[in-house]
Amino acid sequence: MSMEHSASCRLLVSPLPVPIPGPLPVSVRAAERSVLLIDSRKPNSLRILEHAAELLRREGVEVAPIAKKKNPVNSEEEARHAEFARHRGLVLLGVFD
Amino acid sequence: MSDLVADMRICFERGYTDGLPVVPPYSELVDEMLAALGWSASDVLAVDEELRLEIRAEQLASIAVMAGCEPAYARVLRAIGEMLLAPTFNLRGVATTTGGVAVLVILAGPVVGELELATGSNALGAPVRSGATIGRFAQMVRHICGRAGGLLDEFGTIGHPGRLSYCVAERQDTMWPGFQTQFGFDAGESCVGVMAAEGPNSVNNHYAETGEHILETIAHGLAHWGTTNFYYQGGGYLVLIAPEHMRLVAAEFSREAARQFLFERAVALTRDLARIGRIPRGIDKARNVDLDAPRSPVAHQDQITFIESGGSAGKFSAIIPGWVANVTHVKGLAGGRVALSRKGVF
Numbered sequence: 001m002s003m004e005h006s007a008s009c010r011l012l013v014s015p016l017p018v019p020i021p022g023p024l025p026v027s028v029r030a031a032e033r034s035v036l037l038i039d040s041r042k043p044n045s046l047r048i049l050e051h052a053a054e055l056l057r058r059e060g061v062e063v064a065p066i067a068k069k070k071n072p073v074n075s076e077e078e079a080r081h082a083e084f085a086r087h088r089g090l091v092l093l094g095v096f097d
Numbered sequence: 098m099s100d101l102v103a104d105m106r107i108c109f110e111r112g113y114t115d116g117l118p119v120v121p122p123y124s125e126l127v128d129e130m131l132a133a134l135g136w137s138a139s140d141v142l143a144v145d146e147e148l149r150l151e152i153r154a155e156q157l158a159s160i161a162v163m164a165g166c167e168p169a170y171a172r173v174l175r176a177i178g179e180m181l182l183a184p185t186f187n188l189r190g191v192a193t194t195t196g197g198v199a200v201l202v203i204l205a206g207p208v209v210g211e212l213e214l215a216t217g218s219n220a221l222g223a224p225v226r227s228g229a230t231i232g233r234f235a236q237m238v239r240h241i242c243g244r245a246g247g248l249l250d251e252f253g254t255i256g257h258p259g260r261l262s263y264c265v266a267e268r269q270d271t272m273w274p275g276f277q278t279q280f281g282f283d284a285g286e287s288c289v290g291v292m293a294a295e296g297p298n299s300v301n302n303h304y305a306e307t308g309e310h311i312l313e314t315i316a317h318g319l320a321h322w323g324t325t326n327f328y329y330q331g332g333g334y335l336v337l338i339a340p341e342h343m344r345l346v347a348a349e350f351s352r353e354a355a356r357q358f359l360f361e362r363a364v365a366l367t368r369d370l371a372r373i374g375r376i377p378r379g380i381d382k383a384r385n386v387d388l389d390a391p392r393s394p395v396a397h398q399d400q401i402t403f404i405e406s407g408g409s410a411g412k413f414s415a416i417i418p419g420w421v422a423n424v425t426h427v428k429g430l431a432g433g434r435v436a437l438s439r440k441g442v443f
Binding site for chain 1: 100101103104106107108111112113121122123124125127138139144145149150151152153155156158159160162163237241242245246247377379381383
């Protein structure tokens with residue numbers, strides 16, 4: 001059990017999800033200096049991402065057209081996942097208002 | 098300061114809370130709850146591969162203790178936990194959406210009497226331990242597990258008070274067949290449902306003399322311009338009818354006829370919805386938007402379900418809108434079968 005001692009020296013069982021041991025497989029090293037932004041079609045989200053894209057371009061970073069999900073919650077289809085995976089730059093999920 | 102109060106403060110400091118004081122999850126209480134739930138502490142109930150987290154039975158038992166639940170509620174709590182952690186429920190989305198929804202727990206059948214759940218006056222928000230703590234348990238699972246123990250934020254723009262506890266139980270003298278029969282269960286079978294839901298919208302009609310006028314009033318509430326579901330037509334609705342309204346409605350309509358009536362009448366002019374911004378400019382073909390036809394907030398009439406609850410005096414009903422990206426899950430407490438409500442086109 002995941003437990004800690006309380007003020008009364010009784011054991012408290014943590015309700016928090018438990019980390020799975022081992023390294024987190026994350027790669028953030030982009031092969032080229034470009035960014036692909038992904039978000040929903042909601043105006044709030046797009047406004048923020050368009051502003052972010054403008055700031056990145058000013059810094060000389062190539063920014064692909066924003067990839068818009070068909071709906072804000074459901075996972076994208078496999079074909080689109082493969083398309084995102086082929087991007088050689090950094091792929092960032094956006095705001096999802 | 099007593100040790101108990103000190104321990105409650107420790108729980109606040111460690112994030113073991115929903116904002117209210119909790120029963121400290123002492124190991125002996127958690128062990129008792131685990132035994133009632135029929136789980137071992139280390140049983141893995143869900144794994145989040147992306148965030149590299151797992152939720153074990155001890156976490157849900159700890160939450161049940163913190164919420165103030167009795168071990169006697171365990172069969173209901175276990176069913177709720179299993180449904181909330183099922184991938185089909187999308188708990189992370191429920192927790193983090195700007196929609197600010199809560200988990201509505203729905204109970205029907207003999208379990209309502211066995212646990213002495215409130216079905217009369219103030220059925221939603223009754224000061225009765227079973228419903229209050231079972232509803233709180235579901236919110237705490239959403240709040241603690243849905244946001245990955247604090248790794249994620251909850252972005253609900255407004256939220257609603259049901260995010261602390263939200264539970265409704267059906268009257269045992271319901272005039273239509275029980276809530277659970279809409280999901281293929283027998284009327285005599287105890288069932289528990291979970292639904293990602295907005296707050297209840299009150300429907301008042303004290304002067305109607307016909308069931309048709311009551312249903313017309315409900316239809317108007319279902320299709321008000323601000324209802325979330327107009328574009329995506331997901332989520333569906335739970336229509337709660339209290340006894341005084343139900344007496345009028347049931348005298349004229351079967352449940353199926355009432356559902357058909359609401360499906361046909363709960364519509365708005367699509368051009369009006371587009372004009373005011375409820376339909377986006379770049380319309381997705383999958384949404385089946387026809388600007389020249391009336392639009393319903395549901396794609397299928399089966400997305401409308403009913404429950405009878407509330408006090409015997411007062412001509413009120415309530416509309417409980419579901420979250421667009423969720424379907425209601427209902428589990429039989431005897432057989433363990435889970436049925437899902439009909440999905441829209443979302």
